[in-house]
Amino acid sequence: MSINFDIKAPVVVLGIAPAGDLAESIRISESFNVFMPKSAAVAVGHEQKWECWLDGCVILDDRALLNSLDLANAVESQRSDIDFVEYWGHSARCSGAAYILNLASGTVKILPDPLGGCSLFRFESQGVSLLSTDLKSLVDVALLLSINLEKNMLFQLERISLGVGNLSGSPYEDVRIVDQFKYVVISGTGVSEEYYDAYESFMDDGDGHADLLLRARAEILSNLKALSNITDVRKVCHITGGFDSRLVTAGLIELGQDNNFDFFCSGPDGTADRVVADGISVTFGLNRYSDSGLHAESVDSLEERFLLPMVESAGVSMTGPTGREVVADVAILGGGFGELLRSFYSKLAPEYSLGWEPMKLAKTLFGDNVFAPNRLFGSVVAQELTGKLQERFKSLYDEGLPEDFLGDSFYSRSRNRLHIGQNAMLWSRYGHRFDPLYSVAGFTLARRLPVSARGSNVIGFDIMDSFRGGLSGYPFDRERKNAAYLNLRRPMAPKSFTSGVPNIVKLPRNPVVRNGTRHVRSAADMAVRSHNIKKANSIGVNFWQINDLSVTQGSVRGILEDLDWHNLSPYLNREYIARIAREDLSSRQEIRDIYSVYSTLLWYVR
Numbered sequence: 001m002s003i004n005f006d007i008k009a010p011v012v013v014l015g016i017a018p019a020g021d022l023a024e025s026i027r028i029s030e031s032f033n034v035f036m037p038k039s040a041a042v043a044v045g046h047e048q049k050w051e052c053w054l055d056g057c058v059i060l061d062d063r064a065l066l067n068s069l070d071l072a073n074a075v076e077s078q079r080s081d082i083d084f085v086e087y088w089g090h091s092a093r094c095s096g097a098a099y100i101l102n103l104a105s106g107t108v109k110i111l112p113d114p115l116g117g118c119s120l121f122r123f124e125s126q127g128v129s130l131l132s133t134d135l136k137s138l139v140d141v142a143l144l145l146s147i148n149l150e151k152n153m154l155f156q157l158e159r160i161s162l163g164v165g166n167l168s169g170s171p172y173e174d175v176r177i178v179d180q181f182k183y184v185v186i187s188g189t190g191v192s193e194e195y196y197d198a199y200e201s202f203m204d205d206g207d208g209h210a211d212l213l214l215r216a217r218a219e220i221l222s223n224l225k226a227l228s229n230i231t232d233v234r235k236v237c238h239i240t241g242g243f244d245s246r247l248v249t250a251g252l253i254e255l256g257q258d259n260n261f262d263f264f265c266s267g268p269d270g271t272a273d274r275v276v277a278d279g280i281s282v283t284f285g286l287n288r289y290s291d292s293g294l295h296a297e298s299v300d301s302l303e304e305r306f307l308l309p310m311v312e313s314a315g316v317s318m319t320g321p322t323g324r325e326v327v328a329d330v331a332i333l334g335g336g337f338g339e340l341l342r343s344f345y346s347k348l349a350p351e352y353s354l355g356w357e358p359m360k361l362a363k364t365l366f367g368d369n370v371f372a373p374n375r376l377f378g379s380v381v382a383q384e385l386t387g388k389l390q391e392r393f394k395s396l397y398d399e400g401l402p403e404d405f406l407g408d409s410f411y412s413r414s415r416n417r418l419h420i421g422q423n424a425m426l427w428s429r430y431g432h433r434f435d436p437l438y439s440v441a442g443f444t445l446a447r448r449l450p451v452s453a454r455g456s457n458v459i460g461f462d463i464m465d466s467f468r469g470g471l472s473g474y475p476f477d478r479e480r481k482n483a484a485y486l487n488l489r490r491p492m493a494p495k496s497f498t499s500g501v502p503n504i505v506k507l508p509r510n511p512v513v514r515n516g517t518r519h520v521r522s523a524a525d526m527a528v529r530s531h532n533i534k535k536a537n538s539i540g541v542n543f544w545q546i547n548d549l550s551v552t553q554g555s556v557r558g559i560l561e562d563l564d565w566h567n568l569s570p571y572l573n574r575e576y577i578a579r580i581a582r583e584d585l586s587s588r589q590e591i592r593d594i595y596s597v598y599s600t601l602l603w604y605v606r
């Protein structure tokens with residue numbers, strides 16, 4: 001037997017003996033195999049005692065690990081793979097995972113980064129275990145082994161309604177995500193989940209505020225120093241009008257490495273992002289480029305635009321690579337994980353207590369209309385998701401976390417992992433995607449602060465103001481210093497950008513050619529385009545959401561005609577979907593719903 005598809009990450013299979021000879025697998029025993037990607041550069045340790053493979057991109061101390069050879073050298077620096085686990089748990093930063101196969105002991109260790117930016121998916125059923133950091137690879141290998149995984153619609157509805165997903169396990173039944181601060185050890189006798197020692201440090205109250213702040217600053221600078229030292233790849237730093245990308249930029253200026261990077265802003269001319277990014281670029285002489293370094297490949301149809309990212313991520317995300325991208329020698333710096341330095345959910349419910357009703361908690365965090373009647377969701381969705389949300393908050397409290405931190409801990413284990421971390425992982429399979437604000441010390445300090453201080457972003461501002469350049473004094477896309485911050489700190493005096501226009505170097509992008517024909521997306525004529533722009537602006541949605549609306553509605557109507565509603569009726573409101581698929585829509589929420597439904601149903605029926 002041979003794999004006729006290319007998996008993106010190793011898949012560990014325990015408890016089932018694959019039929020035939022598997023050329024792309026490492027056999028540890030008859031029912032214990034590791035399926036390897038065809039392109040895997042497996043690094044072999046001294047005397048053939050172990051093999052390793054790196055998924056994603058990780059910074060280890062001051063070194064950026066880009067491939068399995070880099071990982072092998074890091075493992076070699078430790079006395080054993082057991083010592084390496086402790087080292088990794090305390091030192092690994094950014095979204096990635098190490099696979100270490102100890103051939104002498106017959107064990108496999110899968111080590112995600114401690115904050116869980118890299119999700120480790122685990123399937124368990126009838127004594128069979130499958131584990132991988134790439135869900136699509138896990139699903140493909142399961143199919144090869146005649147294991148039929150059932151799609152989990154509740155996960156998709158949680159993703160649409162709450163923007164998270166981790167309450168419902170994963171996009172597939174019987175597949176869950178290993179929790180933050182954990183790694184796994186697989187042997188012939190089973191799978192063991194263990195906490196990194198870093199978890200005890202995170203929960204410990206021994207270190208003082210100043211020590212944690214200095215460590216967070218040092219970790220961010222260490223990340224940026226490691227990325228500055230990368231050679232032979234293009235390095236691109238994304239810059240916007242917001243806070244997190246500016247903190248990354250400030251760190252590069254502090255290190256004197258800003259000229260070592262190309263800077264990119266995706267916003268159109270005149271938008272807040274572009275105005276601010278242009279001002280920062282002119283004031284500090286940044287090298288601006290028109291190309292982001294990594295971008296989704298062009299597609300041939302509206303259906304592919306919505307389906308392919310869902311296929312590539314196995315239902316985790318509507319956005320991201322399509323699977324057609326070409327691997328590029330580029331390192332991308334983003335502002336992910338900056339949210340862990342402040343407050344995301346807890347600031348919305350600062351008075352939260354465990355006595356709250358589940359629906360009150362859901363509406364406080366996600367808005368009063370999150371489960372409004374006569375909307376997208378069927379009768380059981382609100383009850384199931386609000387119940388799971390309350391259970392998750394209680395379990396976090398039982399871990400020993402304070403009530404005013406439960407919402408932010410929930411964010412770090414759900415949306416931050418399945419949106420920020422997963423996005424980095426998906427793109428790192430085509431390039432090198434880093435989030436240098438990744439700091440366990442910073443997240444630990446955030447846990448220590450009361451929600452009022454945490455919500456002020458005082459940690460982020462203190463770190464930025466410790467860097468030279470005074471970047472916090474320049475305008476942002478909106479006011480970033482709230483009343484809580486002004487009660488804690490006297491802000492830096494306002495500054496103005498140097499006048500001028502940045503010189504943006506335009507890099508050519510090759511036209512997409514398939515079957516000998518260049519793909520050109522059809523454009524609306526000028527009158528229709530002008531009408532759609534005005535309508536989009538009046539509603540507050542993107543132009544393409546209006547321009548493609550009628551085609552999307554027609555596609556949804558086509559899916560509804562052929563869809564078996566037996567299993568879906570408790571989850572989706574068919575009458576609501578049918579209505580928004582035929583009417584002229586002018587509600588932003590309904591327009592968002594039609595696209596969310598289209599993407600979800602395309603993936604579900606595939």
